[in-house]
Amino acid sequence: GAGVSQSPSNKVTEKGKDVELRCDPISGHTALYWYRQSLGQGLEFLIYFQGNSAPDKSGLPSDRFSAERTGGSVSTLTIQRTQQEDSAVYLCASSPGTVNYGYTFGSGTRLTVV
Amino acid sequence: AQKITQTQPGMFVQEKEAVTLDCTYDTSDQSYGLFWYKQPSSGEMIFLIYQGSYDEQNATEGRYSLNFQKARKSANLVISASQLGDSAMYFCAMRENPGSARQLTFGSGTQLTVLP
Numbered sequence: 254g255a256g257v258s259q260s261p262s263n264k265v266t267e268k269g270k271d272v273e274l275r276c277d278p279i280s281g282h283t284a285l286y287w288y289r290q291s292l293g294q295g296l297e298f299l300i301y302f303q304g305n306s307a308p309d310k311s312g313l314p315s316d317r318f319s320a321e322r323t324g325g326s327v328s329t330l331t332i333q334r335t336q337q338e339d340s341a342v343y344l345c346a347s348s349p350g351t352v353n354y355g356y357t358f359g360s361g362t363r364l365t366v367v
Numbered sequence: 368a369q370k371i372t373q374t375q376p377g378m379f380v381q382e383k384e385a386v387t388l389d390c391t392y393d394t395s396d397q398s399y400g401l402f403w404y405k406q407p408s409s410g411e412m413i414f415l416i417y418q419g420s421y422d423e424q425n426a427t428e429g430r431y432s433l434n435f436q437k438a439r440k441s442a443n444l445v446i447s448a449s450q451l452g453d454s455a456m457y458f459c460a461m462r463e464n465p466g467s468a469r470q471l472t473f474g475s476g477t478q479l480t481v482l483p
Contacts, residue, residue: 286470286471288473294475294476295458295473295474295475295476296412296458296460296473298470298471298472301469301470309469309470312470342410344412346412355402355404355414355417355471356412356414356471357414358411360410360411361410361411
């Protein structure tokens with residue numbers, strides 16, 4: 254697609270429920286990243302995928318968080334047993350994977366846990 | 368330890384004036400890349416400018432320039448002739464060992480307000 258697409262744009266869920274957030278990167282971009290941005294804060298790295306390599310999961314805050322990327326394209330971030338502190342904007346970005354290239358970000362999913 | 372430090376939580380500038388947003392970084396890598404992003408109130412992240420650690424000249428993109436001082440480990444963003452539309456949050460970011468697609472590390476951001 255022309256840009257990075259994220260869905261849903263907004264999600265309100267009850268504490269304890271599971272949620273899935275979707276990211277559709279730019280076609281041909283081999284690298285895909287998930288970040289979290291809490292209100293008024295900077296971006297916290299969660300996980301990244303590069304081609305067929307094993308993902309770098311070093312930023313995932315707990316084992317309630319997981320992500321997968323199917324067919325080297327679409328990615329899903331899953332949060333199990335959501336907590337109120339999970340409320341944030343979840344941003345996805347993709348990159349051609351080349352040296353000097355910045356990311357193209359999606360517009361994010363605003364998650365609110367009530 | 369903080370890898371990217373932005374010491375100005377908020378900045379004000381008069382329209383048409385220039386403004387400098389500070390960024391210092393910490394890395395032991397010799398090869399790294401520095402980025403600036405703009406985040407308007409709508410929330411999208413917009414890539415502004417890139418500086419490689421081995422680039423001999425400071426990067427420029429239109430009204431944006433990066434004042435890169437390698438020895439001081441600083442990569443300040445200069446916006447010339449500020450416009451009202453420049454009001455946004457600005458993030459400095461770094462990628463170490465840029466010969467890979469490793470993730471960017473972001474600073475905490477500077478909220479810039481351009482006054483009419």
